[in-house]
Amino acid sequence: MKLTGNLLIGASEVPASAGTMKALNPATNQLIEPDFALGGIAEVDMAANLADLAFDHYSHTSLAERSAFLERIADNLDAVSRELAARTALETGLPEAQLLGEAAKAATQFRQFAGVVRKGRFLQLAVDPAQPDRQPRPRMDHRLQKIAIGPVAVFGASNFPISYSVAGGDTASALAAGATVIVKAHNAHPGSSEIQARAILQAVQDCGLPQGVFSVLRGGGNLIGEALVDHPLIKAVTFTGSEQGGMALYRRAQLRPDPIPVFTEMTSVNPTFILPHALAAHGAQIGDGFAERMLVNVGQACLKPAILIAVDGNGFDPLRTAMARRVAEAPARPMLTPGIHEAYLSGLEQLQSIGAKPVATGTAALGDLDGRSALLEVDGQRFLAQTALAHEVFGPAALLVRVKDEMQMIAVARSFRGQLSATLHLEETDMELARRLLPVLERRTGRIVVNAFAHPQEVTFATTHGGPFPATSDSRFTSVGMTSIERFLRPVTYQGFPDALLPEALRELNPLGLPRSVNGD
């Protein structure tokens, strides 16, 4: 595919109105061809108007039509997966084989959401029939379905440049909900974004849908993002990235005359607790597994375990030694962007300035943007006294917190802000302590994992990729998994309707054969 670098607004190729940019290859720190267009407020307005115009049609597509569209996107992504992985590797420094896996995952997500759409459970159809003889007054017929909230703006992630970017889970779940979508492409991978966008836009055309169903914009600085969040026709926003970036968008959207829902997935240190019997039995193995996991994606992962808490006792030294060995052996690898690389270095410095002691560092950086892995250590008392030690450093670093006893382990658990996940390593004989930790962790995390390191992000029905602030801006939703569609749905009740005027899904004879609750059952 020849990359044009244009903005892709519905069916229009829109050239630069605010300058151009090139992608950076973080492995070489060199710019890559071609030029990519940057747009401004006019392009946001054009995309938003198209998205709004297309909304009535697209949000009323039949479930069959909508799921066929999602499957077509998946097929189109599969058709370009090698090209996509190759270009994305150039722009991110991530291994091409891993990115091929990501492309496959992105396609799978669209197929999974096609299944969700076809089954129709997400409509949450509810029928409370009329009770004409009820005393003291009759009850009218009530029927409820969920409908899409309106056009959605998606701010994709940089660290999973396919499966959580233009063709990622946010786009898939919003389109599945019946929302039209405008993606603000991440400037760290513009070529990858164009390839993904064209796969989706081709599907819009293949399926004969209105062009405004999907657009991709790109801009310099914050201009385009702010204009998207401000635009009166945009009705919801999703974002994956830093706490600072996410909260700027969140707060801006809440200052609109009409605030809109903004789901941001931001920051998490994913604390890992090694319970005493597990530590004694498998200290070295746990240390090794933890360190391997923390280095995945050069530590640039929302689920990277960044803090490990263990009681200083039997098994502690083998744990520490195993972690140190693997970290020391880890080769430095290119990080995604100069900004991330710089933040990583200053984050490490900051941790050390407030009491974290270096235990091991990986091999020295060769490239300008290489991130060198690091293991730091602190005792429980210092950790509890210095809340900034619990802040995320995005990259291949972790902090080992040596606590003096179980009480202090629980105190450390209580000290955490909201998290995407927490992990417990435990033996049968650790169960009592685990039961005391559990309610503490439930209040602070969206997911609790037992005895695992490599828990890839499963996109299933029981997935929660969310959690209390600052892990996300709204703990009631997940950004990954089949229920992430709920971020973009709102209920509408049809009361006393003649059957012929009801949406098909709610008609008396249930012509679509969809699951519906009747009086709540």
Added chain:
Amino acid sequence: MKLTGNLLIGASEVPASAGTMKALNPATNQLIEPDFALGGIAEVDMAANLADLAFDHYSHTSLAERSAFLERIADNLDAVSRELAARTALETGLPEAQLLGEAAKAATQFRQFAGVVRKGRFLQLAVDPAQPDRQPRPRMDHRLQKIAIGPVAVFGASNFPISYSVAGGDTASALAAGATVIVKAHNAHPGSSEIQARAILQAVQDCGLPQGVFSVLRGGGNLIGEALVDHPLIKAVTFTGSEQGGMALYRRAQLRPDPIPVFTEMTSVNPTFILPHALAAHGAQIGDGFAERMLVNVGQACLKPAILIAVDGNGFDPLRTAMARRVAEAPARPMLTPGIHEAYLSGLEQLQSIGAKPVATGTAALGDLDGRSALLEVDGQRFLAQTALAHEVFGPAALLVRVKDEMQMIAVARSFRGQLSATLHLEETDMELARRLLPVLERRTGRIVVNAFAHPQEVTFATTHGGPFPATSDSRFTSVGMTSIERFLRPVTYQGFPDALLPEALRELNPLGLPRSVNGD
């Protein structure tokens, strides 16, 4: 029951720390005994700390225990219903018989939520079993339940002083979710609030629950409300009232270091569209029914139909005449508070200053706070040009919009901001126009009603009492009905858990026998 006027913070009777107030009888414009305590930031902090302390225990109560508690509240409310209705009538000027109905409805809501809790569907249990043989890598076991978000602050309504106040739907749904609750009592009905609060607090004691499950505060000005919204231990807020009040709380909560969900139910003019064949066939009957409905509760109802749109043609004059007659005959009745009465008068003036013409007014006011009913009229062109004509005037007034044709009716429909409800009056032969209006209304309302006036608020599974801004601050939720519980729930995923460590509801053998989805089915 002797009213002490104290703040009721858990099991403590807390006297005034910031002065006292008395209730006003709006029928006589005279103050009523006794004094009621006003509190400040210290009392908010005390209540929030108790609510947080009680949270772990209360949110982990068994479904049986929690539903028994809700039923006990219902019984306790029933036991004081006559006393409650009598005191509430004194404080609101509303008829005692109506308030007896409201007390019964409040008790019923607690019983309905007890049923929701017992059935356990609200937990949205989902199991995605391990797939140890999956390629290329095994899938871990994932199990999801919903848990309560944390302590909730409830700001009750003034206009339904029982069923949407201290013992109203917000409190019932939050307690059902497993959240602890702090109510900021409305200063318009402090005695009623105390009677309701004692019924709930007695149930807390009867059921042996920790005292912090429930508290009621009262304060002067905005101090207590702001302190509640700011308090770091409060994790969600609900509010029913004006757009100005709701948005002040909403925006304040979004400026917290950790923003929290605030569900506000604020303003709606509930537009009613009379389609041409219905108008021709039943103009007079529709006008009469509309006017009757708009006068319910002295027009102080969130579902009051405030704007009626009809095409100037066959049936229009009979419609207008019937409305005018009933409005002219309506006796002026006391409004809830001096503030509401004053806002009603200035709202009517404002409408007339921007082009609404008076058609009829009700009988003259006798009491100082009596609201005199009013019917105003405007043509479609003027209505479209003056967006302020679509703003709510809280009280017994309505605006008849005379449109010139179907096109203009649709244009008027498009001009509305978000609404709680819209109504269509139609005949079989109006179906084509109804189909054109429907998508316009779906995007702007949470509920669409056909051929009805008196649609009391049904508290069912298919109820939506919500809608796009400014009807509410988040169109994805409802504040009334069984799914209103979702405002206070968040998902937690348990991954790779040994069976003995799982919450009982998620254990392999499903010992509680609750409904669970498995792989989404």
